[in-house]
Amino acid sequence: MDGLKSVAKAWSSLSLIKRIIIGLVIGALLGVFAPPGLSVVELLGTVFVNALKAVAPILVFFLVISSLANAKSAGAMKTVVLLYLVGTFIAAVVAVIASLLFPVDLTLVTTVEDTAAPSGVGEVLGTLITNAVANPVKALAEANYLGILAWAVLLGVAVRVAGQPVKDVFTSISDAISTVVRWIIALAPFGILGLVYTSVSENGLEIFTEYGQLLLVLVGCMLFVALVAYPAIVFWGTRQNPYPLVLRCLKDSGITAFFTRSSAANIPVNMELCRKLGLNKDNYSVSIPLGATINMGGAAVTITVMAMMTAHTLGIQIDPVTAVLLSVLAAISACGASGVAGGSLLLIPLACSLFGIGADVAMQVVGIGFIIGVIQDSCETALNSSSDVMFTATAEARAWRKQGKKVDFSGPDEFSDDELE
Numbered sequence: 001m002d003g004l005k006s007v008a009k010a011w012s013s014l015s016l017i018k019r020i021i022i023g024l025v026i027g028a029l030l031g032v033f034a035p036p037g038l039s040v041v042e043l044l045g046t047v048f049v050n051a052l053k054a055v056a057p058i059l060v061f062f063l064v065i066s067s068l069a070n071a072k073s074a075g076a077m078k079t080v081v082l083l084y085l086v087g088t089f090i091a092a093v094v095a096v097i098a099s100l101l102f103p104v105d106l107t108l109v110t111t112v113e114d115t116a117a118p119s120g121v122g123e124v125l126g127t128l129i130t131n132a133v134a135n136p137v138k139a140l141a142e143a144n145y146l147g148i149l150a151w152a153v154l155l156g157v158a159v160r161v162a163g164q165p166v167k168d169v170f171t172s173i174s175d176a177i178s179t180v181v182r183w184i185i186a187l188a189p190f191g192i193l194g195l196v197y198t199s200v201s202e203n204g205l206e207i208f209t210e211y212g213q214l215l216l217v218l219v220g221c222m223l224f225v226a227l228v229a230y231p232a233i234v235f236w237g238t239r240q241n242p243y244p245l246v247l248r249c250l251k252d253s254g255i256t257a258f259f260t261r262s263s264a265a266n267i268p269v270n271m272e273l274c275r276k277l278g279l280n281k282d283n284y285s286v287s288i289p290l291g292a293t294i295n296m297g298g299a300a301v302t303i304t305v306m307a308m309m310t311a312h313t314l315g316i317q318i319d320p321v322t323a324v325l326l327s328v329l330a331a332i333s334a335c336g337a338s339g340v341a342g343g344s345l346l347l348i349p350l351a352c353s354l355f356g357i358g359a360d361v362a363m364q365v366v367g368i369g370f371i372i373g374v375i376q377d378s379c380e381t382a383l384n385s386s387s388d389v390m391f392t393a394t395a396e397a398r399a400w401r402k403q404g405k406k407v408d409f410s411g412p413d414e415f416s417d418d419e420l421e
Contacts, residue, residue: 045198052184196259245390
């Protein structure tokens with residue numbers, strides 16, 4: 001018994017990131033050497049992701065209501081939204097340039113899943129509007145974050161005129177749900193262990209080399225965006241070394257998102273990171289779930305690269321004007337990508353339609369996307385989700401810089417509670 005207590009104490013003394021790395025290594029070793037189909041190990045990953053997905057809609061709903069009901073001002077939300085949109089467009093431009101510099105001939109598969117894809121930008125925008133006015137109960141049940149946000153904003157504004165006791169009720173509920181989220185996040189190492197084991201045992205290590213060249217372009221674009229393009233945006237907003245914040249977001253948010261492969265499931269993780277950074281709750285309680293919906297730089301990279309490679313394979317020449325139009329279309333389409341694993345793949349045919357590529361060929365490219373999704377979707381989600389916190393912090397830091405306040409991203413808690421007063 002004393003031995004177990006010592007092990008538990010030693011485990012608890014480790015930082016969360018170290019525990020996650022341990023879970024990652026153990027999961028990979030089990031995937032290689034243990035027999036496939038260990039249901040107990042697979043269950044760890046399933047329970048972790050499902051728990052995050054289950055609590056995230058409720059957390060967002062009550063947190064947004066509470067924040068708006070008690071908010072003193074609009075804060076830096078306008079800047080956050082602008083950063084989301086600009087960042088997504090820049091990611092698409094980077095993908096266009098990389099695809100022109102490093103073209104890859106695709107080997108199209110002969111069979112693909114019979115899945116319907118959007119037929120145009122109008123359909124994507126129509127879907128966004130429809131989701132925003134969906135039944136609130138149905139939105140919560142189906143994790144429709146546009147609907148959740150829309151109704152939470154309306155209720156939050158309406159509750160502003162209520163008495164303080166009513167506002168305190170919503171605050172208490174959001175605090176209680178936030179506590180549950182921290183409990184779930186503490187179990188992340190075990191969940192990631194199960195997720196890694198499942199991926200490696202089912203697909204094998206050879207799956208990671210099948211479409212190596214295409215993956216190199218995709219992952220290279222995402223790394224460039226994460227480590228060069230986005231830091232440039234952070235520097236513009238903070239006028240300071242951006243990498244302490246960038247690396248903190250990649251470490252604390254990107255790694256978890258890499259394995260859950262769901263921006264929606266990573267919302268509680270991002271909420272916790274924003275709390276640790278000391279960001280304004282009135283801002284991040286809205287900007288983080290909003291980012292999981294419209295901040296889709298990784299999705300823009302996937303859509304653009306896959307469409308460009310398809311055009312190259314078919315011998316279609318891409319002129320500069322068409323390349324710019326593709327970047328805009330990919331950015332708009334990416335904002336309509338679902339916050340779940342593989343959500344961007346069904347928007348590839350929409351981008352291909354810009355080049356006159358038919359649905360039959362485009363859906364074969366979607367099939368390739370599912371094949372390489374083990375790595376592509378993980379990197380895409382890590383870029384999407386980590387930048388939600390990055391841009392939220394950047395917008396807030398920019399506002400503080402204009403007020404003459406110094407912002408330091410180098411410490412363990414980049415924003416102190418005193419600065420928030």
